[in-house]
Amino acid sequence: MGVNRTTVGSLVTDLASRGLVEERLPPDNPGPGRPSPLVGPQIDGLAVLAAEIATDSLAVAVVGLGGTIVVSQRVSRPRGFRPATDEIAQLGRLVRGCMAEVGADQRFFAAGISIPGLVRRPDGFVRLAPNLGWRDLPLADLVSQELGLDMPVLVGNDADLAALAEHTRGAGVGQADFICLWGEAGIGAGIIAGGRQLAGRDGYAGEVGHVTVNPDGRPCRCGSRGCWETEVGEEALLRGEGEALGREWTCMDSLLQAAAEGAPAATATLDRAGRWLGIGIAGLIDIFNPGALALGGVYARLYPYVRSAILAEVARRTVGTSQGPVDIGPVVLGDDGALLGAAELAFAPAIEDPTAVPRREARQPRPQPARTAVGRHTAAQQQGGEAEAQRTA
Numbered sequence: 001m002g003v004n005r006t007t008v009g010s011l012v013t014d015l016a017s018r019g020l021v022e023e024r025l026p027p028d029n030p031g032p033g034r035p036s037p038l039v040g041p042q043i044d045g046l047a048v049l050a051a052e053i054a055t056d057s058l059a060v061a062v063v064g065l066g067g068t069i070v071v072s073q074r075v076s077r078p079r080g081f082r083p084a085t086d087e088i089a090q091l092g093r094l095v096r097g098c099m100a101e102v103g104a105d106q107r108f109f110a111a112g113i114s115i116p117g118l119v120r121r122p123d124g125f126v127r128l129a130p131n132l133g134w135r136d137l138p139l140a141d142l143v144s145q146e147l148g149l150d151m152p153v154l155v156g157n158d159a160d161l162a163a164l165a166e167h168t169r170g171a172g173v174g175q176a177d178f179i180c181l182w183g184e185a186g187i188g189a190g191i192i193a194g195g196r197q198l199a200g201r202d203g204y205a206g207e208v209g210h211v212t213v214n215p216d217g218r219p220c221r222c223g224s225r226g227c228w229e230t231e232v233g234e235e236a237l238l239r240g241e242g243e244a245l246g247r248e249w250t251c252m253d254s255l256l257q258a259a260a261e262g263a264p265a266a267t268a269t270l271d272r273a274g275r276w277l278g279i280g281i282a283g284l285i286d287i288f289n290p291g292a293l294a295l296g297g298v299y300a301r302l303y304p305y306v307r308s309a310i311l312a313e314v315a316r317r318t319v320g321t322s323q324g325p326v327d328i329g330p331v332v333l334g335d336d337g338a339l340l341g342a343a344e345l346a347f348a349p350a351i352e353d354p355t356a357v358p359r360r361e362a363r364q365p366r367p368q369p370a371r372t373a374v375g376r377h378t379a380a381q382q383q384g385g386e387a388e389a390q391r392t393a
């Protein structure tokens with residue numbers, strides 16, 4: 001950076017006073033003289049709350065700087081529309097549980113929430129979340145009221161946030177142009193173009209699931225017909241389209257199990273899905289010319305079965321591959337991509353301007369919070385025994 005040692009020292013001291021970095025001695029110090037300390041993110045100095053509202057699960061985490069999940073909890077439930085008031089109340093309960101676990105000393109900077117829908121970023125207003133049944137919902141305000149905490153609440157689209165996380169620490173690292181295709185009940189794309197997230201005028205860019213690919217296709221929840229989502233969304237997969245029409249699977253696990261056993265109806269369903277996925281992905285590649293494209297959510301699990309069909313369609317339909325093939329594959333961060341992206345969203349203002357983080361008193365050593373399996377059982381019981389709760393520390 002061309003700054004002298006004294007300037008570096010004062011900048012590091014300033015960042016440390018805000019709980020953003022800490023200095024450690026190097027593990028071994030072979031040379032003579034005073035060793036130069038190593039500077040790294042202070043994981044427990046400043047944290048954010050992250051939440052992911054998905055159609056089939058609700059997850060909450062305390063995440064430290066550097067993407068470290070300090071404590072998290074994910075509750076699974078059947079897919080379906082959910083009243084926003086119930087959802088926000090449950091989110092509040094999970095947040096309070098996680099905060100109790102990390103202890104009262106933990107400082108929080110902001111909260112970030114991922115949802116499968118159209119979000120107006122500046123005020124966290126949800127315009128439409130078709131697979132939750134939400135429309136025109138001031139989600140950031142409602143969550144702020146529920147939590148009653150003195151911190152900003154930021155809301156983002158799940159595919160956008162998964163792309164942000166994968167771009168920072170997953171399949172898109174080092175790629176200035178990267179697409180993360182995120183499939184749950186619907187499909188969205190998070191697009192990084194020229195190193196920046198593509199948002200569009202209102203923040204709604206990337207709703208690739210509602211691009212018409214089959215004008216004679218089925219009606220879509222968005223009100224249109226033959227959207228990409230109606231051809232390769234989870235509902236279409238479980239319904240068994242084309243050669244496997246009429247054959248229904250109860251869940252993605254049963255479809256994948258049948259495919260693993262070589263059941264012709266399952267294989268035909270996945271071949272068909274792979275072709276439609278490949279057709280859409282080829283279009284995205286031609287429009288955005290990405291260096292890498294990662295498939296996440298449901299599609300990460302599906303990928304081994306649809307890979308060859310996708311690659312065949314992409315090879316057949318794309319025009320601009322002179323600079324080498326696009327690196328296509330599953331996401332690296334697994335199912336936590338959108339959750340980790342929500343944490344990145346919450347940290348973003350602190351990264352942009354570290355002076356937005358208040359200074360604090362000198363650090364006091366504090367005991368590690370207890371993280372035991374007892375909490376998991378308690379959470380599962382709170383969910384009526386039906387839901388599955390996971391906890392990682």
Ligand SMILES: [Zn+2]
Binds near residue numbers: 220222
């Ligand atoms: Zn649609």
